[in-house]
Amino acid sequence: MSSHASVPNHRTDYDVIIIGAGIIGVAIACYLQQSGQSVALIDKKGIGLETSKGNAGAFAFSDIMPLASPGIILKAPKWLFDPLGPLTIPPRYLPKILPWLIRFGWASRSSIFRKNSAVQAQLMKLAAQEAKGLLAARGALSMLRSDGALELYESEREFKAALPGWKLREEQGIEFRHVRGAELAELQPGLSPSFVCATFTPKWQTVSDPYLVVKHLGESVLDNGGQLIVAGVRKLQPAGEGAEVILDDGRRLRSRNAIVASGAWSKTFAADLGDPVPLETERGYNTTLPVSAFDLKRQLIFGGHGFVMTPLSTGIRVGGAVELGGLDLPPNFRRSDAMLQKAAKFLPGLKTEGGTQWMGYRPSLPDSLPVIGPSTASRQIIYAFGHGHLGLTQSAATGRLVTDLVLKRTPAMPVEPFSASRF
């Protein structure tokens, strides 16, 4: 059958089809286009309308420690006790997520944690190198804020517990300083006195609004000849020297390469291609308040409570938390309320009225590393998903690595640690 005839107004001779127009798919499209490849983005909703829309907007380059860590194993039981706390598992989802949790526990052992931290640090170095270039190439540098972040501690005990992590970052050359008293008050006026000290990471960056960034980048791809097809993809399979995509409405498209960048929804594609990847979602929640809600100087990280506050051009965003609840359960926005109440306690002047609530699906592998690399079924079909808490941060690095693979260049860093077959 001629796929061309069945898809009016759509070209079918793309070099690369990318399934998913979140920040990962869009960044890949930018890099491929800059290398002369013709690209089509396919998304069931449009550009950046899922997880990449409402995240906390951080380029968290110093966040090199995988979530799967000895520290989290100590904190998790206490957190799980509070149904609206930083980490929850809805009871009916527990049997489904148990195998993932077992793998998470395994990856949290010190030896694996240290190995994965080194890999994450290398990916973050690449991310930091590439992000600015990507934004500059697409006229989006003005969307970058470079005022660092403050991680806050409520007790000396909490601060001391964080020190080994900062030592690890020091070994990786990450800049930070611990601050107290007048310096802390100057970095963020209006904080509750319950915070005894903080760590300031000056190189941490945020964006004006993550949705505006992904939308801007996606539109720049279209302005430069890329195509957006708003449709669900039912199946992806190897075909001859390339790949074939079957849309939900039965249309078929062909390309030389195909990329799976479908975030938390990538698992079925990978399974069909011979890679049973243990992808789950860590659902996250937030509330975006009006800009006037507080004079927030920079991103604040309340690590002990699992949420952050970000100053965006579009509002003050309060959110985070992890809910291991899969893709189908309805959202529980009491979690957004709970974080907002805590934020009001931590910043007594915060105006909590007029907010918009949101939930997103972080695509997460149990070892906290993404999957980037070829599928078992075909080297022409490449995975780029599972960036968990760090998809925005690692988007440009992923775009670079995937483009290296498509063009058969030596990748900017080894991609073996990100292989789908590591599980």
Ligand SMILES: Cc1cc2nc3c(=O)[nH]c(=O)nc-3n(C[C@H](O)[C@H](O)[C@H](O)COP(=O)(O)OP(=O)(O)OC[C@H]3O[C@@H](n4cnc5c(N)ncnc54)[C@H](O)[C@@H]3O)c2cc1C
């Ligand atoms: C509360 C919260 C805060 C966060 N904060 C940060 C942060 O500060 N910094 C950071 O770096 N990261 C952060 N993250 C993580 C980040 O948002 C994600 O890692 C990132 O958005 C994942 O991007 P993605 O493109 O892989 O997925 P998505 O943005 O979810 O995109 C996947 C796309 O695939 C499409 N799709 C799926 N299945 C199909 C199909 N069958 N057919 C067609 N299209 C399909 C979807 O419609 C979607 O648009 C946060 C996440 C949450 C939830």
